[in-house]
Amino acid sequence: MMLPGRRRRGVTLIEMLLVVGIVALMVGVTFPSVSSGVDSLRLSAACDSIASFLNGALNRAARRQEVMEVTILKAERALTLRSSEPGFLRRLELPDGVSIARVLPDAPVDANLPRHIVLYPAGAIPRFGIELENRRGARRIVRVDPVTGAPEIERLEAK
Numbered sequence: 001m002m003l004p005g006r007r008r009r010g011v012t013l014i015e016m017l018l019v020v021g022i023v024a025l026m027v028g029v030t031f032p033s034v035s036s037g038v039d040s041l042r043l044s045a046a047c048d049s050i051a052s053f054l055n056g057a058l059n060r061a062a063r064r065q066e067v068m069e070v071t072i073l074k075a076e077r078a079l080t081l082r083s084s085e086p087g088f089l090r091r092l093e094l095p096d097g098v099s100i101a102r103v104l105p106d107a108p109v110d111a112n113l114p115r116h117i118v119l120y121p122a123g124a125i126p127r128f129g130i131e132l133e134n135r136r137g138a139r140r141i142v143r144v145d146p147v148t149g150a151p152e153i154e155r156l157e158a159k
Contacts, residue, residue, distance in 0.1 A: 039097055039134045039135055039136050039138070040134070040136075040138060042095045042096070042097050042098050042134060043098055043132060043133075043134040043138055043140060044140075045095060046094050046095055046098040046132055047132060047140050047142050047153045048153075049092060049094075050079065050092065050130060050132070050142045050151070051142050051151035051152075051153055052151075053079060053081065053090070053092045054070065054142070054144055054151045055150065055151055056081075056090075057070055057081050057119055058119060058125065058144070058149055058150075058151075060083065061119040061120065061121050062121060062122070062149075064083075064085075064121075065121040065122070066083045066084045066085055066121060067083070067084045067118065067119070067120055067121065068081060068082070068083055068084075068118070068119040069081070069082045069083075069116055069117070069118050069119075070116070070117045070118075070119065071114050071115070071116050071117075072100065072103050072114065072115040072117070072130060073114050074100045074103065074111070074112055074114070074115075075112050076093075077093065077094040077098070077099055077100060078091060078092060078093045078094065079091070079092045079130075080092075094132070097134050097135045098132055098133070098134050099132070099133055099134075100130060100131070100132060100133075101131040101132060101133040101139060102130075102131040103115045103128070103129075103130055103131075104128060104129035104130070104131065104141070104143070105127070105128065124146065125144060125145075125146045125149045126144070126146065127143075127144070127146045128143070128144055129141045129142060129143035129144065130142050131156075139156040139157075140153055140154060140155050140156060141153070141154045141156060142154075
């Protein structure tokens with residue numbers, strides 16, 4: 001029994017359904033752009049990680065005077081780094097959604113085989129690059145410039 005002057009407080013079922021429907025509509029509209037942004041962040045992080053990985057290999061070859069071998073494993077989406085120092089092994093795995101599209105220069109044999117690049121102390125730096133691609137088709141290349149000896153990241157247009 002309701003007393004005069006007192007009002008009921010609360011939300012009706014229709015009001016609640018309307019709010020839930022509006023929130024669901026907003027989530028449905030913004031989800032594709034959010035997931036695209038996450039894919040772009042993963043690709044950028046992978047490029048930065050590879051550039052840092054290669055820079056470490058080049059620095060170690062120059063400063064410690066050790067022969068370094070960079071192996072690019074396209075099928076495993078990973079890079080390994082070995083040294084002439086016994087027991088030295090580093091591995092870099094790419095995040096989900098990012099894959100190695102090609103290794104530059106293109107190989108005359110099967111492109112899915114591991115590629116080995118040897119870095120000699122005080123030697124010429126080879127010209128090579130790794131092209132990465134995410135699920136949405138965005139591509140970037142991490143190249144090692146033989147003149148400066150520094151890795152560079154180049155943005156490519158999507159296919």
